[in-house]
Amino acid sequence: MCGITGYIGYKEAYPIIINGLKRLEYRGYDSAGIILNENENFKLRKTKGKVSDLEDKCTDLNTKATVGMGHTRWATHGVPNDINSHPHVSNNGKIALIHNGIIENYNTLKIMLISKGYVFKSETDTEVLVNLIQYMQETQQEDFATAVRYALNEVVGAYAIAVMEIDRPQEIVVARLSSPLAIGIGENEYFIASDASPFVEFTKEVVYLEDGEMATITLEGGVDVHKIKDNAKVNLIIQELKLSLEEIEKGGYDHFMLKEIHEQPKSIMDTMRGRLLVNEGTIQMAGILDYQDKFLNAEKIIIISCGTSWHAGLVGEYLIEDLARIPVEVEYASEFRYRNPIITDKDVVIAISQSGETADTLAALKLAKEKGAFIYGICNVVDSSIARLTDAGSYTHAGPEIGVASTKAFTAQLAVLTMIAIKLAKHKGVISEEKFNTLIAELETIPNKVRDVIKNTEEQVKAIARLYAKTSNFLYLGRGYNYPIALEGALKLKEISYIHAEGYPAAEMKHGPIALIDENMPIVVIAPKTDHYDKIVSNIQEINSRKGNVIAIVTENDTQVRNMVSQAIEIPDVSECLIPILASIPLQLLAYYIAILRGANVDQPRNLAKSVTVE
Numbered sequence: 326m327c328g329i330t331g332y333i334g335y336k337e338a339y340p341i342i343i344n345g346l347k348r349l350e351y352r353g354y355d356s357a358g359i360i361l362n363e364n365e366n367f368k369l370r371k372t373k374g375k376v377s378d379l380e381d382k383c384t385d386l387n388t389k390a391t392v393g394m395g396h397t398r399w400a401t402h403g404v405p406n407d408i409n410s411h412p413h414v415s416n417n418g419k420i421a422l423i424h425n426g427i428i429e430n431y432n433t434l435k436i437m438l439i440s441k442g443y444v445f446k447s448e449t450d451t452e453v454l455v456n457l458i459q460y461m462q463e464t465q466q467e468d469f470a471t472a473v474r475y476a477l478n479e480v481v482g483a484y485a486i487a488v489m490e491i492d493r494p495q496e497i498v499v500a501r502l503s504s505p506l507a508i509g510i511g512e513n514e515y516f517i518a519s520d521a522s523p524f525v526e527f528t529k530e531v532v533y534l535e536d537g538e539m540a541t542i543t544l545e546g547g548v549d550v551h552k553i554k555d556n557a558k559v560n561l562i563i564q565e566l567k568l569s570l571e572e573i574e575k576g577g578y579d580h581f582m583l584k585e586i587h588e589q590p591k592s593i594m595d596t597m598r599g600r601l602l603v604n605e606g607t608i609q610m611a612g613i614l615d616y617q618d619k620f621l622n623a624e625k626i627i628i629i630s631c632g633t634s635w636h637a638g639l640v641g642e643y644l645i646e647d648l649a650r651i652p653v654e655v656e657y658a659s660e661f662r663y664r665n666p667i668i669t670d671k672d673v674v675i676a677i678s679q680s681g682e683t684a685d686t687l688a689a690l691k692l693a694k695e696k697g698a699f700i701y702g703i704c705n706v707v708d709s710s711i712a713r714l715t716d717a718g719s720y721t722h723a724g725p726e727i728g729v730a731s732t733k734a735f736t737a738q739l740a741v742l743t744m745i746a747i748k749l750a751k752h753k754g755v756i757s758e759e760k761f762n763t764l765i766a767e768l769e770t771i772p773n774k775v776r777d778v779i780k781n782t783e784e785q786v787k788a789i790a791r792l793y794a795k796t797s798n799f800l801y802l803g804r805g806y807n808y809p810i811a812l813e814g815a816l817k818l819k820e821i822s823y824i825h826a827e828g829y830p831a832a833e834m835k836h837g838p839i840a841l842i843d844e845n846m847p848i849v850v851i852a853p854k855t856d857h858y859d860k861i862v863s864n865i866q867e868i869n870s871r872k873g874n875v876i877a878i879v880t881e882n883d884t885q886v887r888n889m890v891s892q893a894i895e896i897p898d899v900s901e902c903l904i905p906i907l908a909s910i911p912l913q914l915l916a917y918y919i920a921i922l923r924g925a926n927v928d929q930p931r932n933l934a935k936s937v938t939v940e
């Protein structure tokens with residue numbers, strides 16, 4: 326939620342910041358702003374809209390400033406408009422601030438500041454914080470960084486902030502609590518950003534601030550990190566950035582989402598690389614091996630996550646219960662936290678998160694940790710907050726996912742969960758050696774099968790998209806392992822095309838949703854050859870009797886369902902536990918092509934953000 330970036334060095338700051346904002350736009354894109362400090366003068370531009378709208382407003386900026394910062398916003402407090410956009414400047418015009426997060430006690434602080442004569446132009450919590458810093462500076466007579474620290478100690482909430490003072494053009498102060506912040510260290514230049522993408526081409530040295538830390542960045546002194554609470558000095562830990570420019574560019578595709586769909590054969594292979602060792606007859610996952618007793622003796626495994634990652638968790642439940650016979654519960658992180666859950670030190674809690682920054686998941690995980698559970702992370706973003714909080718974990722290694730709609734991260738999560746389930750099943754002795762070997766050999770073929778599905782279905786899916794692009798409603802049905810895939814297919818469609826879509830377990834249809842079915846209702850049914858095949862055939866018959874239009878995902882060479890439905894999309898014949906990965910692909914493509922035909926911005930759908938760092 327919101328992207329922040331900044332630069333201090335010897336190069337022109339404007340192009341670096343604008344470029345950085347474009348890379349961070351996935352974090353929020355309803356408004357954008359930039360502030361530069363040139364000869365102790367602030368040059369500020371901000372606007373409702375995207376970074377490209379901000380560029381239009383900067384044509385007269387004419388600046389060579391070498392220090393500045395920028396913001397791309399996902400609105401929390403106050404509608405997206407020019408005034409609520411960041412940066413915000415203090416009443417005395419001397420302090421500028423950008424912020425990602427929420428100041429929960431902003432109203433109390435605002436009332437206090439108003440009583441002291443401060444005036445507010447915007448509805449934001451951020452404008453309160455920048456004025457609180459001014460207030461601290463004036464009342465405590467302290468230096469700039471200390472005033473920032475005093476102000477932060479009054480704040481309840483979450484933040485990653487960057488602050489500049491007009492009289493100190495050689496300095497940026499940054500701080501974080503529950504929202505990410507990375508500092509890039511170059512030769513006589515420093516970069517700050519919500520993630521490392523804005524500075525990937527400039528430096529490979531990065532410092533990730535920890536919760537409760539702040540840093541003063543100056544050209545003379547470099548990066549000086551302290552604790553916000555008591556100003557205790559923190560040693561600088563510089564890490565090597567393992568991200569390439571190529572990974573964060575579109576590479577010839579029209580959209581990141583399409584690129585990421587097409588990357589899946591590779592991303593799934595990357596997920597399994599070095600782990601799935603078929604020739605050696607093993608799955609190598611240190612995080613599981615080192616703590617296998619925790620998993621094998623767990624009273625239950627609780628999976629917590631949000632959105633698409635929650636759907637992966639549901640597939641994980643089927644996988645772990647079916648193969649490893651360990652009880653699993655899957656919870657929305659946001660609900661888990663607030664319902665006084667029963668967790669003990671005999672439980673294993675798995676958090677699944679692409680970004681590793683989702684506020685609800687992070688907070689739920691903290692709760693589980695407090696209650697003594699062993700916590701395990703399945704994250705895509707290396708060194709993200711969730712990855713760092715967990716006792717152990719498995720990265721998905723899907724590479725940067727930039728399209729807001731999650732695609733390759735989802736199938737990578739499924740691949741990790743499949744490996745975990747098969748590995749636990751073997752360690753627990755509940756599957757035979759032969760079944761283990763068959764499953765891992767089959768899993769190894771999945772990347773190529775994903776490639777085949779993309780190649781063989783993309784044109785067909787495009788044609789189907791043309792038939793249904795003007796539809797207002799969709800229903801997605803699946804059974805067993807494919808019920809979560811129905812939910813995921815519906816989520817993909819609604820988030821990028823704005824068509825109302827619902828996913829249901831196929832058998833539940835007759836308990837309500839069947840009332841919606843008529844000749845105008847397209848129904849996507851995931852109907853591969855499994856033990857539930859006959860049941861799903863009956864469900865399709867029920868739909869046909871009500872004249873619904875069925876688009877079915879079927880096993881290759883299926884004839885029975887093919888003859889009953891309007892369109893049949895084939896996927897290869899694989900074991901039931903591996904179908905979710907393959908069945909996801911045509912549903913991702915369907916959502917993508919329908920959204921394109923409707924003229925939607927698939928990479929940046931309205932009201933959404935890639936990384937949801939507010940609860």
Ligand code: M6R
Nearest residue numbers: 632633634678679680683730731
């Ligand atoms: O980064 P996370 O996996 O924790 O994000 C969770 C959800 O916000 C995310 O999956 C969201 O539902 C996606 N936009 C779905 O495509």
